[in-house]
Amino acid sequence: MKLKHTISLLASLLVASPVILAQPEVPVNLPEFKEGQYIHDAPTVEDLRKDDSIHPELKKVILKGRDMFMNTQQLRGKYVFNDLNCKSCHMGEGRMNWSAPVWPAATTLPDFRGKNQHVNSLEERIAGCFSFSMNGKSPAYGSDDMLAMVAYHKWLATGAPVYEKNIGGRGFSHLGREKPELSYERGQEVYAENCAVCHGENGQGQEKNGEVVFPPLWGDGSYNWGAGMTRIFTAASFIQNNMPLGKPGSLTDDEAWQVANFINSQERPQDPRYTGDVKETREKYLNFHKHTNYGTVVNGELLGDHDNTGTKPFLKPDILQPRTFE
Ligand code: HEC
Ligand code: HEC
Numbered sequence: 073m074k075l076k077h078t079i080s081l082l083a084s085l086l087v088a089s090p091v092i093l094a095q096p097e098v099p100v101n102l103p104e105f106k107e108g109q110y111i112h113d114a115p116t117v118e119d120l121r122k123d124d125s126i127h128p129e130l131k132k133v134i135l136k137g138r139d140m141f142m143n144t145q146q147l148r149g150k151y152v153f154n155d156l157n158c159k160s161c162h163m164g165e166g167r168m169n170w171s172a173p174v175w176p177a178a179t180t181l182p183d184f185r186g187k188n189q190h191v192n193s194l195e196e197r198i199a200g201c202f203s204f205s206m207n208g209k210s211p212a213y214g215s216d217d218m219l220a221m222v223a224y225h226k227w228l229a230t231g232a233p234v235y236e237k238n239i240g241g242r243g244f245s246h247l248g249r250e251k252p253e254l255s256y257e258r259g260q261e262v263y264a265e266n267c268a269v270c271h272g273e274n275g276q277g278q279e280k281n282g283e284v285v286f287p288p289l290w291g292d293g294s295y296n297w298g299a300g301m302t303r304i305f306t307a308a309s310f311i312q313n314n315m316p317l318g319k320p321g322s323l324t325d326d327e328a329w330q331v332a333n334f335i336n337s338q339e340r341p342q343d344p345r346y347t348g349d350v351k352e353t354r355e356k357y358l359n360f361h362k363h364t365n366y367g368t369v370v371n372g373e374l375l376g377d378h379d380n381t382g383t384k385p386f387l388k389p390d391i392l393q394p395r396t397f398e
Contacts (some may be wrong), residue, residue, distance in 0.1 A: 101320070102170050102241075102313065105115075109240035114167040114228045116189055130223065136223025140217065141166055144206065145284065151217075153384035154207040155277060155284045155293035156339070161205065161301060163314050167228060169241025170313050175229035176242050187360055190395045194222055199391040204299035207341045207382050209389045227273075243307040249363070251304055252329050256371065259334025262327045266316050267335075275338060292337035292382040297375075298343035303363035307332035307363060337370045341382035350377045 105111055106277030117122075117138065120131060140147065142165065144157040162172035176196045183191045187200070198221050211217035270286040273275055277288035288294045295301050301310065312328035314320050323331070343366065347353045352376070354367025361367060366376035381387055 077108045103246045105240035109238050110233060111169070111238045111240045112175065112229070112232050115230050116167070117165075120227070125226075125279070133223045134227045137220035137222070138165070140221060142226055147208075147217075150209075151202055151211055152206045152208045153382055154288075154295065155286050156206055156295065157208075158201065159288045160267045161310065166224075170246060172244050172246070173228070173241065174225050175232060176239050178225045178229040179234050180237060180239075188394075191397075194225060196391065198222065198225070199389075203293045203344055203389045203391050204214065205301065207299075207306070207384055209295075209386070210391050211382075232329060240385070244306050244313070247305060247309045247312060247325055247328065249305045251308075251333075252292060252326055252334040254304070254330060256337055259330035259332075259337070262323070262331040263334050266323065266327075267331065270317065275335060289335045290340050292341060292380070295341045296341040296343055296366065296382070297366040298345050298357075298360075302336050302366060303334055303339075303360070304329070304332050304365070305363055307336055329341050333365070337365050337375065339375070339378070339380075341384065342378065342380060342387065344381075344387055344392060346387060350374060 117135075120126065120134060126134075141158040141162075144159075145150050145155070158174075159165060160167075161172065162174050166174040177194055181197055182191050182193045184190065185197075192200075193213075195213045195218055198218070199213070202208045202210040211221065244350060267289070271289045272286070272351055274291070275289040275294070276291055277284060277293060278286040284293075300306050308325075308329045309330055312321070312325060316322065343357075345353060345357055347356060350367045353376075354361045354364075368375060
């Protein structure tokens with residue numbers, strides 16, 4: 073009861089002053105880094121402003137990329153068709169370890185990616201999050217917008233070794249992939265107790281003066297069911313480290329798993345890889361979907377069985393085209 077009270081107080085505070093939202097509190101109870109791992113301390117905007125070795129024109133481009141990352145909603149209807157910003161999931165401006173810091177993509181790509189079974193560039197990786205997590209469409213490769221995004225990612229990687237794979241705090245995966253026994257009802261309870269106050273009774277999030285203050289967790293305004301966050305283990309680790317906002321690390325591991333399963337047992341925009349048959353889509357991308365509930369029966373309904381793409385007017389962004397080398 074006390075926890076709930078603190079959270080609702082925090083929620084009203086955050087709604088009252090969106091400025092606080094730009095600086096989420098640093099998570100507590102983070103896992104320890106393993107021996108031999110490369111640990112990166114990504115630069116801050118202050119570092120950028122102070123650094124005379126960076127050409128003012130490049131600073132402008134990096135800052136534009138950062139602005140797009142933090143307030144991706146400015147691209148709504150163009151590249152973004154849901155209520156999210158890149159920083160909604162990549163906490164702390166995409167710099168924060170254990171919250172999928174984005175810079176590793178700048179030092180480890182090009183590389184083969186299991187999700188699309190070919191070699192990806194940094195641009196393609198960014199395009200991936202636009203297509204799935206933002207339920208959108210990527211800026212064109214080589215465009216000014218893409219250049220700004222790439223510049224932001226690369227600058228965050230300043231000083232990091234190239235092709236280093238053993239990176240501490242990368243991704244959202246510290247809870248591992250092996251899930252405990254999951255119960256929809258248990259997840260629903262955890263949700264009502266710890267999350268609904270901000271994200272809404274029906275996961276719809278909250279807006280104030282036309283601006284999203286708490287992003288939705290399912291429904292049309294959320295990530296689509298091809299997004300990495302639909303994998304239960306990914307959501308569980310994200311949630312355990314970052315949510316409830318302001319009280320990270322306060323859920324038990326089991327509670328994080330249960331609530332991750334609950335939010336990812338709800339309907340959301342169609343996976344852009346949809347073949348026209350939800351079960352077939354699941355089978356075709358089972359490598360990915362073995363970690364999601366989509367294409368399985370949940371509470372008597374086949375999850376993901378619809379043509380609804382949210383507000384997105386198309387199903388297949390160009391990014392999904394394969395690449396082959398002879
Ligand atoms: C709904 C949550 C969500 C949103 C919003 C989101 N991402 Fe991601 N992103 C993820 C997940 C999940 C991963 C994979 C993390 C993992 O492997 O554990 C990821 C990974 C990445 C990576 C690769 C990081 C690495 O370690 O190689 C980059 C780069 C990236 N995202 C960029 C972006 C950009 C740019 C945007 C905005 C256009 C964005 N993301 C929006 C969830 C999100
Ligand atoms: C105090 C308000 C608050 C509470 C309580 C809260 N969240 Fe969040 N949550 C946020 C905000 C704000 C963001 C976006 C962070 C940002 O933009 O910096 C967010 C982001 C998220 C995201 C990634 C973005 C998205 O919309 O998919 C997920 C998933 C999430 N929260 C799940 C949860 C879960 C599960 C709980 C309960 C255990 C929870 N949150 C409790 C405020 C809250």
